[in-house]
Amino acid sequence: MKRFSGLVIAACLTLLTSTAFGADTVKIGVAGAHTGDLASYGLPTVNAAKLVAKDVNAKGGIDGKQIELLIQDEECKPEKATNAATKLISDGAVVVLGHICSGATKAALPIYTEAKIVTISPSATNPELTQSGQYPTFFRTIASDDAQAKLGVDFAIGKLAAKKIAVLHDKGDYGKGYAEYAQKFIQDGGQAEVVLFEGVTPGAVDYSAVVQKVRQTGADTVMFGGYHPEASKIVSQLKKKRVKVNFISDDGVKDDTFIKVAGADAEDVYASGPQDVSGLEMNKAAKAAHVAEFGTEAGAFFDAAYAAMQALVNAIDKADSTDSDKIMNALRTENVDTTVGTIKFDARGDAEGVGFSMYQVQGGQYVELK
Amino acid sequence: MACPSVLSTVRQGAVPSRRRRGIMDWQYFTELFLGGLTRGSIYALIAIGYTMVYGIIELINFAHGEVYMLGAFVGLIIAGVLGIMGFPAPAILVIAAVVAIIYCAGYGYTMEKIAYKPLRGAGRLSPLISAIGMSLFLQNYIILAQTSDFLPFPRLIPDFDFLEPIAHVFGSSDFVIVVTSALFMAGLTAFIKYTKMGKAMRATAQNRKMAMLLGVDSDKVISITFILGSSLAALGGVLIASHVGMVNFAIGFLAGIKAFTAAVLGGIGSIPGAMLGGLFLGLSESFATGYISSDYEDVFAFTLLVVFLIFRPSGIMGKAKVEKV
Numbered sequence: 297m298k299r300f301s302g303l304v305i306a307a308c309l310t311l312l313t314s315t316a317f318g319a320d321t322v323k324i325g326v327a328g329a330h331t332g333d334l335a336s337y338g339l340p341t342v343n344a345a346k347l348v349a350k351d352v353n354a355k356g357g358i359d360g361k362q363i364e365l366l367i368q369d370e371e372c373k374p375e376k377a378t379n380a381a382t383k384l385i386s387d388g389a390v391v392v393l394g395h396i397c398s399g400a401t402k403a404a405l406p407i408y409t410e411a412k413i414v415t416i417s418p419s420a421t422n423p424e425l426t427q428s429g430q431y432p433t434f435f436r437t438i439a440s441d442d443a444q445a446k447l448g449v450d451f452a453i454g455k456l457a458a459k460k461i462a463v464l465h466d467k468g469d470y471g472k473g474y475a476e477y478a479q480k481f482i483q484d485g486g487q488a489e490v491v492l493f494e495g496v497t498p499g500a501v502d503y504s505a506v507v508q509k510v511r512q513t514g515a516d517t518v519m520f521g522g523y524h525p526e527a528s529k530i531v532s533q534l535k536k537k538r539v540k541v542n543f544i545s546d547d548g549v550k551d552d553t554f555i556k557v558a559g560a561d562a563e564d565v566y567a568s569g570p571q572d573v574s575g576l577e578m579n580k581a582a583k584a585a586h587v588a589e590f591g592t593e594a595g596a597f598f599d600a601a602y603a604a605m606q607a608l609v610n611a612i613d614k615a616d617s618t619d620s621d622k623i624m625n626a627l628r629t630e631n632v633d634t635t636v637g638t639i640k641f642d643a644r645g646d647a648e649g650v651g652f653s654m655y656q657v658q659g660g661q662y663v664e665l666k
Numbered sequence: 667m668a669c670p671s672v673l674s675t676v677r678q679g680a681v682p683s684r685r686r687r688g689i690m691d692w693q694y695f696t697e698l699f700l701g702g703l704t705r706g707s708i709y710a711l712i713a714i715g716y717t718m719v720y721g722i723i724e725l726i727n728f729a730h731g732e733v734y735m736l737g738a739f740v741g742l743i744i745a746g747v748l749g750i751m752g753f754p755a756p757a758i759l760v761i762a763a764v765v766a767i768i769y770c771a772g773y774g775y776t777m778e779k780i781a782y783k784p785l786r787g788a789g790r791l792s793p794l795i796s797a798i799g800m801s802l803f804l805q806n807y808i809i810l811a812q813t814s815d816f817l818p819f820p821r822l823i824p825d826f827d828f829l830e831p832i833a834h835v836f837g838s839s840d841f842v843i844v845v846t847s848a849l850f851m852a853g854l855t856a857f858i859k860y861t862k863m864g865k866a867m868r869a870t871a872q873n874r875k876m877a878m879l880l881g882v883d884s885d886k887v888i889s890i891t892f893i894l895g896s897s898l899a900a901l902g903g904v905l906i907a908s909h910v911g912m913v914n915f916a917i918g919f920l921a922g923i924k925a926f927t928a929a930v931l932g933g934i935g936s937i938p939g940a941m942l943g944g945l946f947l948g949l950s951e952s953f954a955t956g957y958i959s960s961d962y963e964d965v966f967a968f969t970l971l972v973v974f975l976i977f978r979p980s981g982i983m984g985k986a987k988v989e990k991v
Binding site: 331332333335336467494495496497499500501502503504505506508509511512524525528529532533536537538539553556557558559561 | 691694697698701702704705708709809814815816817818833834835837839840906909910911912914916917919920921924951952953955956959960961963964
């Protein structure tokens with residue numbers, strides 16, 4: 297009897313797997329933070345994926361196959377990201393849109409690399425992810441952190457005439473990476489001095505000691521690598537302690553939540569973020585579709601996510617296959633019109649033709665500085 | 667993490683030219699001291715809740731940090747409503763704090779009745795697990811009922827004119843936090859020392875069974891303990907939220923851990939110990955950040971804890987316990 301039931305289970309399992317192979321859908325994984333502190337970075341990507349999938353499916357799918365989205369939440373936590381990656385692969389994802397945060401992406405990539413699953417992140421900007429060459433199946437539609445740090449340093453020294461720069465970060469992969477590149481560029485340039493280089497503890501009750509230290513060093517500019525919750529706390533404590541400095545940060549801070557939380561203290565803050573591509577027709581259409589579908593304005597990384605999804609769909613279509621090598625080849629050779637302009641990917645996986653601009657909070661919103 | 671070549675350049679070049687004004691810079695010292703005082707007062711307010719509960723029923727109430735977070739949220743909601751009605755900021759602060767205290771006192775009371783009272787005879791591990799469950803429950807309740815996002819908290823503490831000359835060192839919110847904390851802690855100490863209920867609490871803390879035999883209603887004492895502890899945590903929540911200007915469902919976790927550390931440093935079970943422990947932890951974190959590096963702020967706090975546990979396990983004010991045979 298026992299043996300018989302074992303056979304039945306085996307038969308059921310075989311049946312299940314065979315249906316999965318025979319499915320006439322293309323399964324695309326979407327992984328990122330969909331709950332938790334950083335949900336505002338991840339949810340727009342889910343929406344972008346849904347919009348593109350809906351659009352493509354309405355036009356008959358990819359080579360006649362409908363797109364099926366497999367959505368996995370990992371809260372931007374590395375330990376959950378590995379689980380999400382394993383789950384997506386076992387569920388049969390052909391390619392993955394994600395992950396969102398650099399730390400989580402880095403944790404998940406060895407798993408995708410081993411399984412040869414192509415991933416495109418709209419937001420993981422850690423330089424190593426492409427530059428190390430360890431993850432050949434990884435692509436991204438956003439420029440890497442050293443690009444942002446370079447822009448930030450050039451802006452501080454060139455436009456703001458900074459002489460003494462305090463570099464702070466949140467000790468995370470993303471923030472520390474930005475801070476270390478900023479420090480390197482400042483020192484290589486030799487026109488300004490790094491007077492302080494420190495990490496702050498995310499979630500600490502307050503940052504008054506760090507703020508006093510910034511004052512003590514006589515810094516005229518603070519460069520911060522990290523995300524908006526810490527940035528808004530630091531910015532408001534700088535104001536509260538009457539420390540007058542320019543505050544420059546990264547695209548983790550170029551988020552409307554930052555302005556909402558920091559309120560009046562956010563005014564005049566500089567943050568780099570992806571170039572303003574809102575003038576492109578395709579971009580306008582995607583944003584309008586978001587409003588029509590979800591009733592709200594699109595959030596952070598929506599453009600890059602939409603573009604990444606378009607690139608994935610295009611690559612699978614051009615490759616006429618779900619084979620990873622063919623998809624990767626298509627990504628590297630075929631130009632595709634997306635919401636961030638016409639792009640293709642270089643040998644390392646970085647998108648050619650995307651970049652950053654400097655923004656400043658003026659009158660309660662980010663304005664691109666030309 | 668950047669690639670190794672970048673790291674090495676970074677390390678070699680990282681010689682900040684700070685302390686231009688010398689190491690014995692009294693102004694800088696004062697700035698750090700006052701900053702630490704503010705932070706320490708908040709730790710102390712929360713630590714009292716931990717230590718009172720531990721003193722009476724030997725339970726580490728891990729959900730206590732969440733009461734602090736709830737206090738901040740209640741304050742936010744009240745402040746929002748009163749703000750629309752056009753109340754002046756100081757009035758809003760007082761009303762929001764009072765409502766948060768009442769609301770969280772209710773939470774503390776209910777929490778004890780639901781999660782801990784049924785487990786009173788069940789050894790020490792079960793209530794501890796129940797406390798962790800309560801903590802997760804409250805966090806997720808706030809995610810569902812409110813949001814998982816960061817919310818701005820209105821600046822309810824106005825800039826006082828008389829503090830303006832020293833606002834860069836000790837602003838009005840620091841002032842309000844330190845003074846309010848001191849007043850409430852003094853009030854609590856007086857309550858414990860001079861009222862009948864305070865006496866009953868001390869008696870229960872010393873020996874619950876004996877106190878019960880002598881007619882102390884220990885259930886009532888425990889309820890009052892939770893109510894008082896939760897009230898102080900709620901006050902801390904409202905004060906710190908208006909100081910830093912934001913709230914989030916997760917703020918209770920780190921604050922709770924730090925306050926717990928403060929309670930242990932001071933000698934868990936001792937109320938003056940919790941106050942001292944909170945101030946001690948806040949000040950040492952501030953000085954560690956100022957004179958060493960904020961990279962090591964938490965490392966420093968928890969190293970301190972380990973050192974204390976090794977060399978003086980009963981804390982600053984705690985008495986070494988004699989095992990009763």
